[in-house]
Amino acid sequence: MGLLSDPVRRRALARLVLRLNAPLCVLSYVAGITWFLALAFPPLTQRTYMSENAMGSTMVEEQFVGGDRARSFARDFAAHRRKSGALPVAWLERTMRSVGLEVYTQSFSRKLPFPDETHERYMVSGINVYGILRAPRAASTESLVLTVPCGPESTNSQAVGLMLALAAHFRGQIYWAKDIIFLVTEHDLLGSEAWLEAYHDVNVTGVQSSPLQGRAGAIQAAVALELSSDVVTSLDVAVEGLNGQLPNLDLLNLFQTFCQKGGLLCTLQGKLQPQDWPSVDGPLQGVQTLLLMVLQQASGHPHGAHGLFLRYRVEALTLRGINSFRQYKYDLVAVGKALEGMFRKLNHLLERLHQSFFFYLLPALSRFVSIGLYMPAAGFLLLVLGLKISSAARCLFVASLSHALELWMQLHEAGVGPEQAGRTSGSSPPLPATQRVGLASLVAPLLISQAVGLALYVLPVLGQHVAAQHFPVAEAEAVVLTLLAVYAAGLALPHSTHWVASTQAPDRSWMALKLVALIYLALQLACITLTNFSLGFLLAATMVPGAALTKPSGPRPLCAALLVLTSPAATLLGGLFLWQQLQEAPLSPAEGWRLFLAALAQGVLEHHTYGALLFPLLALGLYPCWLLFWNVLFWK
Amino acid sequence: MVDTCFLGRGFTTLVGLLLLPFGSLAASQIEDQAEQFFRSGHTNNWAVLVCTSRFWFNYRHVANTLSVYRSVKRLGIPDSHIVLMLADDMACNPRNPKPATVFSHKNMELNVYGDDVEVDYRSYEVTVENFLRVLTGRIPSSTPRSKRLLSDDRSNILIYMTGHGGNGFLKFQDSEEITNIELADAFEQMWQKRRYNELLFIIDTCQGASMYERFYSPNIMALASSQVGEDSLSHQPDPAIGVHLMDRYTFYVLEFLEEINPASQTNMNDLVSICLI
Numbered sequence: 001m002g003l004l005s006d007p008v009r010r011r012a013l014a015r016l017v018l019r020l021n022a023p024l025c026v027l028s029y030v031a032g033i034t035w036f037l038a039l040a041f042p043p044l045t046q047r048t049y050m051s052e053n054a055m056g057s058t059m060v061e062e063q064f065v066g067g068d069r070a071r072s073f074a075r076d077f078a079a080h081r082r083k084s085g086a087l088p089v090a091w092l093e094r095t096m097r098s099v100g101l102e103v104y105t106q107s108f109s110r111k112l113p114f115p116d117e118t119h120e121r122y123m124v125s126g127i128n129v130y131g132i133l134r135a136p137r138a139a140s141t142e143s144l145v146l147t148v149p150c151g152p153e154s155t156n157s158q159a160v161g162l163m164l165a166l167a168a169h170f171r172g173q174i175y176w177a178k179d180i181i182f183l184v185t186e187h188d189l190l191g192s193e194a195w196l197e198a199y200h201d202v203n204v205t206g207v208q209s210s211p212l213q214g215r216a217g218a219i220q221a222a223v224a225l226e227l228s229s230d231v232v233t234s235l236d237v238a239v240e241g242l243n244g245q246l247p248n249l250d251l252l253n254l255f256q257t258f259c260q261k262g263g264l265l266c267t268l269q270g271k272l273q274p275q276d277w278p279s280v281d282g283p284l285q286g287v288q289t290l291l292l293m294v295l296q297q298a299s300g301h302p303h304g305a306h307g308l309f310l311r312y313r314v315e316a317l318t319l320r321g322i323n324s325f326r327q328y329k330y331d332l333v334a335v336g337k338a339l340e341g342m343f344r345k346l347n348h349l350l351e352r353l354h355q356s357f358f359f360y361l362l363p364a365l366s367r368f369v370s371i372g373l374y375m376p377a378a379g380f381l382l383l384v385l386g387l388k389i390s391s392a393a394r395c396l397f398v399a400s401l402s403h404a405l406e407l408w409m410q411l412h413e414a415g416v417g418p419e420q421a422g423r424t425s426g427s428s429p430p431l432p433a434t435q436r437v438g439l440a441s442l443v444a445p446l447l448i449s450q451a452v453g454l455a456l457y458v459l460p461v462l463g464q465h466v467a468a469q470h471f472p473v474a475e476a477e478a479v480v481l482t483l484l485a486v487y488a489a490g491l492a493l494p495h496s497t498h499w500v501a502s503t504q505a506p507d508r509s510w511m512a513l514k515l516v517a518l519i520y521l522a523l524q525l526a527c528i529t530l531t532n533f534s535l536g537f538l539l540a541a542t543m544v545p546g547a548a549l550t551k552p553s554g555p556r557p558l559c560a561a562l563l564v565l566t567s568p569a570a571t572l573l574g575g576l577f578l579w580q581q582l583q584e585a586p587l588s589p590a591e592g593w594r595l596f597l598a599a600l601a602q603g604v605l606e607h608h609t610y611g612a613l614l615f616p617l618l619a620l621g622l623y624p625c626w627l628l629f630w631n632v633l634f635w636k
Numbered sequence: 637m638v639d640t641c642f643l644g645r646g647f648t649t650l651v652g653l654l655l656l657p658f659g660s661l662a663a664s665q666i667e668d669q670a671e672q673f674f675r676s677g678h679t680n681n682w683a684v685l686v687c688t689s690r691f692w693f694n695y696r697h698v699a700n701t702l703s704v705y706r707s708v709k710r711l712g713i714p715d716s717h718i719v720l721m722l723a724d725d726m727a728c729n730p731r732n733p734k735p736a737t738v739f740s741h742k743n744m745e746l747n748v749y750g751d752d753v754e755v756d757y758r759s760y761e762v763t764v765e766n767f768l769r770v771l772t773g774r775i776p777s778s779t780p781r782s783k784r785l786l787s788d789d790r791s792n793i794l795i796y797m798t799g800h801g802g803n804g805f806l807k808f809q810d811s812e813e814i815t816n817i818e819l820a821d822a823f824e825q826m827w828q829k830r831r832y833n834e835l836l837f838i839i840d841t842c843q844g845a846s847m848y849e850r851f852y853s854p855n856i857m858a859l860a861s862s863q864v865g866e867d868s869l870s871h872q873p874d875p876a877i878g879v880h881l882m883d884r885y886t887f888y889v890l891e892f893l894e895e896i897n898p899a900s901q902t903n904m905n906d907l908v909s910i911c912l913i
Contacts, residue, residue, distance in 0.1 A: 054693050061875035138730040175878075177730035344878060347731060348692055 014390075021391045025384045025548055032380030033541065040286030040363035042277065044373050048366050050257065051355035052250045058261045060344045062337035066165035070332045071230055074161025081157065087150055087186040092129045095164055100171040101131030101182060108194035108209035113461045113608040114475045114601075126186030128195045132216050133170055133180040143179040144346055145222035145314075146339070149305045151188035158227040158321070160184060162332050166339060177347055179216035185305070192224075192305040193610055200312050205611050221251060221346050221353065222316035223339065224305035231329040232321035234265040234272075235338075239317060239362070241307030243613050244297040244532035247315040248353040249360055249368060255317060256365050258341045262334055267322065268365045269293060270583065277367070286363030288582050293362055295579045297534035300614040301606065308610065315353045359533065371533070378529045381540040385522040388548045392515040441509050442516060445493075445631045446624075452490045453624035457616060459486055460604060480600045487569055490627050494634035510552055510635040517628035521547055524621050535614070538575065539622060542566045552635035559633055567626050568618045572599065670904050673857055678833040679790040683708045683718045686767060688799030688808045690724035690759075695738070695879040696870050698726045700798045700840055700886040702748040703740045707893035708794065719770055719785055721757035723799075723809050733877055740882050740890060742874040756783050764814045771795075772825045789830035794838070798886065801841030803864055804849070820850040827853040840885045842867045859908065861885030 017024065038044060050056070073095065080088035089105060096103045109125035134140060146166065148159040167182050185191030194209040199219075237255055239246055259266040266273070269292040274282035302308050304318025321335065359371035460482040467478035521543065529536025546566040550559060564570060573596050580587045580595075587595065606612035685708070687701035705720055727736050727749045738749040757766055769775050770785050787793055799806055805813040826832050837858040839847050844860030851858065861868045861883065870880035871887045882890070888910050896902060 054691065056693060056879075057873075059873050059875050059880075060878045135730060137728075137735070173733070174735070175731050175733040348878065350691060 014394075017387065018391055018394055021387055025387050028380045028383045028387065029544065032377050032384075035380060036374075036377040036537065036541075037287060039361060039369045039374055039377070040290050040367075041283045045283075045286065045363050045367045045369050048249065048253050048256065048368050050250060050253050052349070052353060053355075054348050054350050055250065055254060055345045056348070058257050058341060058345070060341050062262075062340045062344075064166065064169050064336040064340045065333060066169055066336065067331055067333040069168065070158075070161040070165035070336065072161070073164040074157045074230065077160045078155060078157040081150075081155060087127060087129070087184065089127050089129055092160075092184060096129070096131035096167065096182070099131070099164060099168040101133050101167055102214055103129065103131045104212065104214040105129050106195060106198060106210055106212055108191065108198075108207055110190065110194070110205075110207040110609070113605065114464050114479050124187055124190055126191055128183065128185045128191045130181055130183040130195070130214075131167065132214055133167060133176065133182070134216075135176040135179050136174050138177045140179050141217045142177075142220050143181055143216035143218070144343060145181045145183055145219055145309075145316075146343070147181075147183040147185065147192065147222060147224045147305050149185045149188045149192055149224060149226070151186075154188070154226070154228070156226055156228070158230050158332070159225040161230075162227065162336055162339075163225065165332075166336055169336075169340070170343070175344075175347065178220060178349075180343065181216055181219075189302060189305055189308060190609060192308050196308055196312060204311075205609060207609075219309070219312070219314045220349055222306065222309045222314050223342065224309075224316065224318040225339075226304070226318065227321040227332075227335070229321065229323040231323060231331050232335060233324045233326040233329050234267050234322045235259065235335065236267045236270055236320040236322050237317055237365070238303045238306065238320065240293065240297045240301075240303050241310035241316075242302040242610055243300045243311075244534055245307070245310040246297070246358060246360065247306065247310060247317060248356050248358055250353050250356040251315045251317055252362075252365070253356070254342055254345055255319070255338075258338045258345075261341070262338050264330055264334060264338055265326075265328075266365055268362060269296070270322075273364050273366060283363070286367065290361055290363045290369075292579065292582050294534040294538065295575055295582075297532065298538050298575070300532065300535065300612045301602075302610060302612075311611075313352070361533075374533060375529075378525075378533060378537045378540060381537070381544050382522060382526055382529070384544050384548055385518055385525070389515065389518045389522065392511055392518060396511050396515060442512055445513060445628055446516065448493060449490075449624035449627040449631070450620075452486065452493065452627060453620050456483065456486045456490075456623060457619040461608070476601050477597075479604060480597050483600055483604070487623070490623070491564075491630065493627060494631050510632050513628060513635075514550065514632045517625060517632065518547060520628070521622075521625045524625060528617065535617075538571060539568070542571045542574075543568075543622070543626065547629055550629045550633050552633060556633065563626075563630060563633060568622050572596065667905055670857075670908060673834065673904055677790070678792040680787070680792075681713050681717060681794070682785060682787045682791050683713050683794040683796070684721075684770060684785060685718065686721045686762065686795075686797045686799075688723055688762060688797065688806060690809055692726070692729055692731045693879055694724070694800075695726050695877070696872075696882050697798045697800075698722055698724060699738050699740045699748060699882050701796065702738055702753070703746075703882070703886060703890040704796045704838075704893075705753070706748045706750065707890060711893070711896060715752075715754045716782070718754075719756050719783065720754065721762045721767065721770075722755050722759075723762040724759065731878070739874070739877065740872070740887070742872045742876075742881060754782070760809070762809060764808050764812050764818075767808075767814065768818065768822050771822045771831075773829060773831060785831070787831050790833050791831070792834045792836070793832045794836045796838045796840075797847075798840040798883065801839070801843055801847065803843050804846045806839075806841055806847060816847045816850045819847060820852055823851060823856060824853045827855075838889070840868060840883050844868065857904075 076091070077088065080091045093103045093105065106128045107125070108128065109123065111123050115122040146163055148156055148163050150156050150160065163182055163184070170176065170180060183195060185195060190207070193205060194207045195212075197203055197205070197207060198209045198212045199215065237252065239252060241247070256266060269289050271285065271289050274285040276282045296303060304320075306316035306318040309316035323329075357368070357370055361369040361374055363369065460479040463482055464475045464478045467473070467482055468475050471478065473481065525536055525540050528539065543566050546563045550563060573592070576595055576599060577587060577592050580592070603612070603615045607615040685701050685705050687697045689697040701720070701722060705718065708718060709715065726732060727738050736749065737747045740746050740748045770783070773785065775784055785793075797806060799808070801807065804816045807813050823835065833855065835856045837848060837856060839858070840861040841847075842862060843864050843866065844862050846864045848858035848860060869884045870882070871884040872881035874881050889907075892907065892910050
């Protein structure tokens, strides 16, 4: 008989697991962390390769020579923009029309949940301008997008110039089988989101936008371009998108092969590619890049306009030109050639990009780790929770079994027969009463924790005006401070819970609460890990030890400190410090605190403007779960 | 790779042999046999040229077929005796930077599409069923004359196939395959119905030699571009068009055929020996 279907062996296995519970938990946790750190090393990481046959090699002739034209367009754009203060819509329309595109505009406006500090705007309205290059001999069923997001502080005029020069060059070619849309958005990502929603005819984030007059078919791929100067020393590529979504790896492979062909320097997460993979230095640098990618993916922040395209299953990348102090610089022609090559190869596509991976981690631009190889890391961490759940369940089962057994013995000794015991147990025995009390002592903390979580989610934005009236702070600060206040108020909960459930709870019912909390945590972390591995792994790595070790007995201050240090907010703070450290710009504590407050505000803002899920996940899911463990710790 | 066999006058079996310089005796025996081929008195020539791949990145298969078509037509077989099957239209594909042309040499030296191409089976009509019906003659009566192989027992037929293949099969249009057994059976039906005098079968795919392994009809000479386990290589990458323009084997066949004029003395052995490059 098999191991799990044979009852004798199953009991033996269960006994072994329960006896070795603590060592197995520690081993599993260590295995998870080690596996994660080993992801950058050779057997777990592979070289990237092009999977899509239609895109093939880089065998195209790039003929773009419009460097001067691009620069003159950029100068004009910058001048008009300075004059008008906003996006020069009329100039853009005129220029796009002169280049030969079909030009359309779209106006949008939205009310922000609270005015953010940097721009101090409450109502954001703008106009997006886009031009469509129709494929000369095809049916306009598919399209590619080249987008340049323009915001108030990042003028991105060089990118606009390059885009217009590329449009002029593309217009003269007859080999386009897909339409190409050249999109200039106002207010950065807000404009991009408005355009995408109108294009796909949905309304996900509550932005009011005028409907689009011109459409071009299903978008197959998109490239977002950000250039701050007309010479670049390297191109940085960003892949992480909203809620940790990633584009198909083939798009990144395409970019990388064209950079190699053109001799362009490409960076990922701002870091150059390590050359020496056989030795140890390469993989060590890979670990840093991997950690940066995990942190960025976990934040759920769209790191560029491409992040918003991913929600509609349009594969997209953001390319940023970096101008550092290197000797060798590339001009706009080199960047333009790389883009031309990419678009020409994307033109060859017959289907959406689907041959390569959608879930991966990147220790370097030419190395990746596939989902099958990185998932075990999270699996080991969740196994710890599974082991703890099984031991807690057994303890509870044994406890309640021994309790029932005790009761039966008492009844038997008192001379009552089994039938009468059965009869009396149906009427008002003490057992259901204790059970009822046990249930109340379970339900009350659950409800109260969830209510605090709901308050954390709803109060900051709702109550910002009230807070701003009573305290001398701006609305954005009021939101953040309300967040922190509600979070800290939750720490005072255990006393209030006991105030509600006034009867003396039986000794063992903290175990029931811990069991429920463990199951809740395990379910949430499993679901999060499946969609956003980085977020799930980070939260599991920090919350699992605290969750596993919590109990009312033992050194309370120490456990309390551990639990606070592994709460979601502390994880966020720690993540920020780690991120800055990895980027070789370490923060002082004061700077770090300020960055933390800014990140909180940004999280709430992104949830309302783009539908980012980090804030509701933490507020409505993980924070109440963490509060349950806090309740368990302070059980009387 | 060459496959020849004569065993006396009976012409009873047909086997694939590897032509390696084993011994002068064997070589000269096969050379004699090859020289005897195509001299047994036929009265008409036919050609069935099949390209089985679609999609833009399979441009080279269409170019292969069209270059053989061009040579065959130039050397004297009229359109009425050629059945040309092309599975996709490369000349008018929106991705073609030179519309209405199909080039076989980079730098666009030779346009094999020309002005007078007559495609008999086009696009989705190129299926295994249609191909086998053409070969065996079991065609519905409404089929026009240009789509029929009206050969008799004094016809010499060239059958050229190209596309993506594997060990024992050739892929048609991304949705079906023809196996070497089916092909061998079709040729046997042709023999039984007295539809050919001699057959020259040329195939340019990966593992092409597997397609003639099962032939059991007499009077068939088969050439393939690669052995079992080998890939056929593409040739002529052209950055201006963005695809490979030809396959290597057919490129050399085309070069060979371009040099043939009415006064040339080249024979089958020369055609056979180009594949040893």
